[in-house]
Amino acid sequence: MEGFRNMTDLTIFDEMESSVRSYVRSFPAVFTKASGYKLWDTEGKEYLDFFAGAGALNYGHNEPRMKKKLIDYIQNDGITHSLDKATEAKADFLKRFNDVILKPRDMEYKVMFPGPTGTNTVESALKIARKVTGRTDVISFTRGFHGMTIGSLAVSGNSAKRKGAGVPLTNSVTMPFDNFMDENESLDYLERFLEDNGSGVAIPAAMILETVQGEGGINTARFEWIKRIEEICENWGILLIIDDVQAGVGRTGTFFSFEKAGIKPDIICLSKSIGGYGLPLALTLIKPEHDQWSPGEHNGTFRGNNHAFVTATESLTYWEDSAFEESIKEKSGKITAFLNSLVRRFPDLQGEVRGRGFMQGIASPVEGLSSKIAEEAFNRGLIMETSGGNDEVFKLFPPLIIDDQGLEEGFGIIEESIKSVLANHKQVAD
Structure with a gap:
């Protein structure tokens, strides 16, 4: 082990880790330390984090208050593993979540702990929707992504990820997401399928969607489109599932990504940053009338992560003060203005x-351009990733707690990266 601690290359990972590894290929460094919106590698190089654990670190790395609560809890021999037994840490979280998040938004939901990851909450949502309605099919939307287990893959759009299942993915129907169709009439199209007995589409148990599609290319649904989805679901007795695993917990500006649409989904899926500290935790929020599980009907060994309950409870302190949400709104405006300026100033992006x-993020139809920009940014000390079916979008996912200095420094690296990549691209073209 001493030899490994002194290693600064990636040999051990190449030799021993499965070829399925992904992010280590995009970010080829051995990281040793992280704080706030920064990371450091074994060479002491500093990186700005515009990735935030793919949205799992909305409050940054090693947030001080959460770290102290967690250390105190561990040192006092607090319960670590408990399945779904009652613990003080879980009780504290449930009360704080209800008081700080649900009640102020006039929301009443039962809280289910389905397991530690996003795909766990999606699987449980699909299962309870089918149980409640007695139907089997689920309508999902083009370019959506909901997880890597079989049920979640069945309602995901990415063909490469679907192929990885190795078996037929069934009981799902794909409909066009907002603005997927040129004529912008996707919901008229959807309703026509529901109304026509000859369409081949049965009335489904549920519809599942992300309000902003992360892996699918940062495709954003209009709030009026989302509201009409809810109306269609209500008209046909279909349960509405909102997958807020990545877009929720403040990532899109409000705690839940759908708040400005004025909807009350039947089921809400949360994971990633709900744990606050990057610790695995997932919630499935279910309207009380739909909470029809038999005890143990859906279970899992790690459905009660008490360390995550501790940090998740502390993370909700941010939402007790409206100033936090206001700061997200203000900094979001700066991100939008910066990206718009890039599109104007660099027409070769076709952004x-x-x-x-x-x-x-910015989508570019120029093949490979977004990936090259992300790679150049990493070389210059900024971590960001790409998304979309062809990695055509480079996306900005900084922690919500980043300050203006961090944003401006990151903006500078991205701009210089674009200049460098476009200059090289032009040379190759010439």
Whole structure:
């Protein structure tokens, strides 16, 4: 182990880790330390984090108050593993979540702990929707992504990820997401399928969607489109599932990504930053009338992560003060303005600004350009990733707690990266 601690290369990962590894290929460094919106590698190089654990670190790395609460809890021999037994840490979280998040938004939901990850909450949502309605099919939307287990893959759009299942993915129907169709009539199209007995589409148990599609290319649904989805679901007795695993917990500006649409989904999926500290935690919020589980009907060994309950409870302190949400709004405006300026000043990008809040990016149809920009940014000390079916979007996902100095420094690196990549691209073209 001493030899490994002194290693600064990636040999051990190349030799021993499965070829399925992904992010280590995009960010080829051995990281040793992280704080706030920065990371450091074994060479002492500093990186700005505009990735935030793919949205799992909305409050940054090693947030001081959460760290102290967690250390105190561990040192006092607090319960670590408990399945779904009652613990003080879980009780504290449930009360704080109800008082700080649900009640102020006039929301009443049962809280289910389905397991530690996003795909766990999606699987449980699909299962309870089918149980409640007695139907089997689920309508999902083009370019959506909901997880890597079989049920979640069945309602995801990415063909490469679907192929990885190795078996047929069934009981799902794909409909066009907002603005997927040129004529912008996607919901008229959807309703026609529901109304026509000859359409081949049965009335589904549920519809599932992300309000902003993260992996699918930062595609953003208009609030009026989302509201009409809810109306269609109500008219046909279909349960509405909002997958807020990545877009929620403030990432798109408000705690829940759908708040400005004025909807009350039947089921809400949360994970990633709900744990506050990057610790695995997932919630499935279910309207009380739909909470029809039998005890143990859906379970899992790690459905009660008490360390995550501790940090999640502390993270909700941010939402007790409206100033935090206001700061997200203010900084989101700066991100939008910066991205719009890039599109104007660099026409060779052929760029389109997408997204909302701290979940924004630029899509470029120029093959490979966004990936090269992200790679150049990493070389210059900034971590960001790409998304979309062809990695055509480079996206900005900084922690919500980043200050103006951090934003401006990151903006500078991105701009210089674009200049460098476009200059090289022009040389190759010439």
